[in-house]
Amino acid sequence: MRKTLPIAALGVTATLVLSACGGSTGGSGGGTTISFAHWGNNQEADTLEAMVAAFEDEHPDIDVEMNWIQSDYEQKLQVSIAGGQAPTVAQISNSSLAGFSSAFQEVDVDPGAYYSENIPSSMKVDGSYLAVPFVVKTKVMAVNGNVFDEAGVPLPSADTPMTTGEYADLARRLTSGEPPDKVYGSAPLWYVGWLTVEGGAFYDVTGTECAIDNDVAAETADYIIDAQAPDGFAPTPLEAEGQDMFDWLSIGRLAMQPDFGPWDIAKLADLDDPKLALVPVPGDGEPMEINGLGISTDATPEETAAATTFAAFMSTSPTAQNRLTTAESSLGVPVVEASTEAFTAVEPDLNLQAFVDAVDQSRILPSVRQEAQIRSDFESALLSRTAIGSGDEDPAEVLPELNEQCQETLDG
Structure with missing residues (x-):
């Protein structure tokens, strides 16, 4: 059974666990040390470092060791998990969450803490929250x-x-x-992106059925070919x-x-x-992509309590959320309403409100374990067989075949 800790009242939970334990995991502050794996360019890494520093200022009993994975993030994260060296907390995209479902603890997320139901629902796999929403990347x-x-x-x-x-x-x-x-x-x-613009979808809402064998899918391909x-x-x-x-x-x-x-x-x-x-x-x-923070199933009770406090801070504290976007760099859009004003104020001459509005307009793609293979096979075939790329076959004939291949991989 996965360990489940509530996001609400996390500081109290962490304090109780740490007091009961009375030990230290070796952090410089004499409290608990947790590790945090993330990706990003130099500016994004600097932003995350500033957010972590703000967390440590508010929680001097918790030290966060940052693990910046600069390339092949998911592959290296999988290797570390398989090797028993999983980070306590890992940044994860909603589209990849299902592939890491066995690596992350179940967490309690209060949907009312976020301004759009799209945000918390993105962190669910098979009805359970497996990560805490952290940042939205709308288009x-x-x-x-x-x-x-x-x-x-x-x-x-x-x-x-x-x-x-x-x-x-x-x-x-x-x-x-x-x-x-x-x-x-x-x-x-981009075909998959424009498919959602047209009201279609690559998968059904459950992520168990491929959905590119229909008129919308074929019409989207024709639209792009004409363009x-x-x-x-x-x-x-x-x-x-x-x-x-x-x-x-x-x-x-x-x-x-x-x-x-x-x-x-x-x-x-x-x-x-x-x-x-x-x-x-x-x-x-x-x-849209939504990034969350997953907590390792290998974490000790002390680490779990500290990690849960850290995830809650990054997710719902304006101290953290206000720092997501600056004049130099942007990780994305805040997930809590209290910080959207700080986001739009970064560049008041630009219509940054459009990014916030897009949180409700945009669709969340379901998390599918075989997503990388399915998408690679699909895009390669679509480009080689239709005039979206170098081919000349009719999309209305190609897409049903690709849908069948997609479903075979999905079922497998």
Whole structure:
């Protein structure tokens, strides 16, 4: 049976456990030491370090040893778990949570502590909370108003998503010229992301059935093929290969980038161009990632109590949540409402509220244990067999076959 500790009143629980034990696990503060595994670039690691320092200031009896895994994070995390060296606390994406279900303790999460039900529900596997929500990584759309001005087209609404039909019409009006100097109305459209924009899904809500054998899935593929046709409004994968779409947006080669994440907020702010703006993604929005903090099943009772206190602080304390985004770096959007104002105030001239609004607009993809293999096989086949990539087969014929292969892997 998994150990379960409530997120509410965690400080009291930790104090009782530590007092009863009366021992030390070797931390410099003479209390309990826990380890925390995470990923991220230099700026993101600095942000996490500042958050951990704030935690240790408030909890001098708990020392947190940071384990920054800079590449192949999940693979190395799995190796450490298998080798009996699991970190006490590990950052984990909601989409990968199922693959680590045996490694993390069950935790109690109060859904009322978060401003959207999407946030806590992302940390559930088979009906149980296996991690504490920590940060949301929604997608919005970045637009270059200079391209809109040149085309004589008004900017999209700052708070109301357009339909995908309106998006295609707008993108065509914003497209001009010929390669290699062609100005594109849209960045390349990622199939799985645009499928959710269109109201479809790769899996059913339970993550037990593949869902790409239907009209929406085929129509989404046709939409993308039309977008990147020679007379279309988006570059092909070959044209976009090795190119930074944000760079294209910044110099006016691109009018709209509908896959814009919070990690690029600082880059956008540095450009200091009032014509660059943020608006909602069309339709039902791009799928969003939510990161949580999982507590190892190998943790001792003392470590479990300390880790639970740490996870609660990172998840619900404004002291931590207010630090998620700065002018230099962004881990993502806060998960508690009290910190959303601090998030939007980081760059008041940008519409950062669009990221917050997207938490309710966007869909959470279910966590599937075989996700990496399924997605790799699917994307490779889709690109090689249809005109989304280098093929010429009809998506309406290819997708049912890929759905069947997906289901076989899922069932296996």
